[in-house]
Each structure stands twice: as C-alpha cells, then as structure tokens.
Amino acid sequence: MTREFEFVAGSLSLNLIDTVATRTNAPTELLAVPAQFERWVNAAGFEQAVRIDADRLAKARGLREAAHGVLAAVLAGDTPPASAINELNDWARLPGLRAQFVDGKVVMTSADPFEAVLATIAQDALLLLSADKRDRLRRCPGCDMLFFDQSRPGKRRWCSSASGCGNRAKVRRHRQRHKLQDSS
Template sequence: MEADATQGGDVPVEELRFNFRSGRLCLAFVATVGERWRGNYERLQEPADLKRWYRECGLLDEPVTVTPTGLDAARTLREAIYRVAHAVMAGRPAAVQDEATITMAAAAQALIPVLHEGASRLTLPADGGEQAALSTVARDAIDLFAGTLAGRIRECASPECALLFVDTSRPGRRRWCSSAACGSKDRSAAYRRRQAGRDS
C-alpha cells in the first residue's frame, strides 16, 4: 500500500465505492485506491472491504475469509500491479521485485472453475481460499502484461479520473475509461469552455 494512502474518517463516503470500468480484473483491483493523484483514498481499509470487492467484482458468489495478513498481501500485490502497468505503458522494463511479487501471488492455487447447468463460475478450493482469490487476480495481471493487450493499457484522459483501463476499441484510440462517464463529463466541460469563450 502507498505509505500516504488516506484511510479512516478522512475518506469521503463516495470514495469508498468500488468502480469496475477498467475492463480487466487486475486493473479493477488497482482502482481500489481512489484519486491516486490527489486524495489517494484507500478503499480496502479492512478485511471486510476486500471480501466485499471480491463479491462486487463478480469473482466469487460465496464469501471468502480475509485476514489482516491477507489484506496486507492484497495491497502489496495491488501496488506491484499498478507499477508494472505504468512501466508497460511507458515502454520500459518493470521492476524485478514487482514482477516477483505478482509471480509469487500467482503461484498459489487459483480459484476453481466449476461447470453447473451449462454455466461456469469460480469457487474456493478446500484450503487456501484467501490465497486462491489473490492468485486469480495475479494470474490475470500476468496474462494482461505478457499478452497481446499489453499495448492497449491506457490511463483515462480525464483530469478527474486517471483510471487504468484496457482499450478494446477497434482503432485503439480510446481516451476515457468510459465514454458515458468521463467522456461525457469531458465533452460537457469542453462545450462550456467554448460557450464561455464566445460570451466573453
């Protein structure tokens, strides 16, 4: 975790909500710190928050036990993923320690895919559920950073967002994490600036 991440009562209630506009599990995990450029809000303040994130992101329907040690490991993995993502975007090698952190988390048994009534879902192994959930996130990061979509990792162009996301548009020139959210706000702000310029 970032040393100066804002926690506790200093975090606005709206900043505790998770968002899932990244288009990728591992980048949605990175987004559990809000406003990194300004407020640096920690959304995983206690084990129950990580347990809630697993459920809200759709990774698990069943509850997973999260310990304080597991929460620390999750934050460490999250920050390694964040730094590697930025290294990939900058076209430079990632730090060896960050790659090792992700690899170590991925080495644990992952969540188990189960086929039920023609549908697939993930379930916890008999032991090590906490590590399995993190392993699944880490494996997604490895798949992203070493795969064909690595060059499509972007940072939202909105000055009020900067969320990391995967650009899946055909031309690969998407600027915002969401055209309906940040894109709409940016276009509205640009329109107001143009109107103000005409009126002055």
C-alpha cells in the first residue's frame, strides 16, 4: 500500500517537505519516481501539466531538502546553511506562474511549468522566514513533521496528519487519568 500525499502542513513548501515521511526513525520517500512528483504537483493544485524525468525529480528533491534544511535550522534557532539559502534564492528568482484570463476563467500559465512550480515552492519557503510567519513554524513532537500553525491563538502543537499524533497523545493522557482514578 502506498501512502497518499497529505496537504496538512499549512504551506506549499512544507507540504513538499512532508513527502519524506518520518524523517527521524525510518524515512519513507514518497517521491521515489518521477510519476510520483507529477502526481504531487497535480494534487497540490497546479493546473499546467508538468513532465518530470529523473533529472528533474532530483532537482525537485534537492529543493525540498534545501527548504527542509533552512526551515529546520530556523526552528532549532540555528543559522540556516548558506548553500540551502542559495538554492532557495536561485529557484525563487525564476519566473513563476502567471495568471491569465482565458475563455471566461483565470488560468495559471508559464513558459516552463516545472521551473514555475519549483520557483513557487521556493518563494513559499522563503516567505516562511518573514518575522510574522517564522513564529508560527512548528515541529510535531509525535512524528517530527514541520508545519505552519494557522490556528487563531497560534498554539497548535500537533501535525494533524493521518498518523494521528495529537489523537494518540490525547488517548494516552485519557488512559493515564482513568488508570490513576481506578487505582485510588
């Protein structure tokens, strides 16, 4: 059974980072072949068809790891690696998607859809470094997933992914409370 892509991290770049599941224990690569990245791009809502070969997949995974390196360092209070910042900046400089009104609807176009997708992802990652967004970056204590806290009070702790990290913690606390009550 293959794991489906989740889009619960609150940000395009964080959703791409999440295509490596459980980075700390036994990492699972969800973008192992080019067709998987094509599926991810489509599931992420990009309308233009993006054709991926092994070289382009390697570039997408390189961007993903650069974004992870930068955002994980920021979360840890460390200085992000200069090479990762440079990679994000290089991708972000490329032309992104452009809105066009065609046949009564807005469509997003670009000369090179692949580069536009990666430029959009890189720009998203860089915007997470702004002061107002950086304070809402989180790491799930259950699965280590990075996410952007969009809750009103800004106190979300869990990833709310299919792995159910927050739910498992609540169940544990509930059982512990009842265990203590039963033993008294």
